[in-house]
Amino acid sequence: MILEDSKHKTNSKREQSIYKCLEKIKSSWKGDVGGLIQDWEEIAGKQLALNCTPLNIQNKILTIGASHPQWRQALQYNRLQLIEALKSFGYQIQEIRIRQYYPVNFVTKESEKEIWEKHPSRTDKNGVINCPFCKVPSPKGEIKLWGKCSFCRRKELRLD
């Protein structure tokens, strides 16, 4: 559900309410993971802490949410070290489970950056052609990359 909602990144109102909702969920997690969230950066290291969040501790099993498959893998590799680090901080964890988890702000930041970097809306270099969907003259670079103008592209992203 979180994954699906995060795709509606162009709708800022909706995004905000999702963000608030996530914050609520996060604060309710704190009941389970307690002080671990506070110590997390020190235990996991800055990089890992930015991309992975402790979600839950149950029967000495710590569930961690990873923002990306690559971080999920990094966690897998560092599992034993992480358990040792947790123990040295007083958390008696025997096992770590990793779950895929997409924080909304993370996904949005990445996508906006990606769109910005690849944006081919320069008509000075690329010229203009009619969008095959809305028939509006649009930068050629957009049509070449997406097969449609940036407005149609945005529409598609929103409905996707």
Ligand SMILES: [Zn+2]
């Ligand atoms: Zn169009």
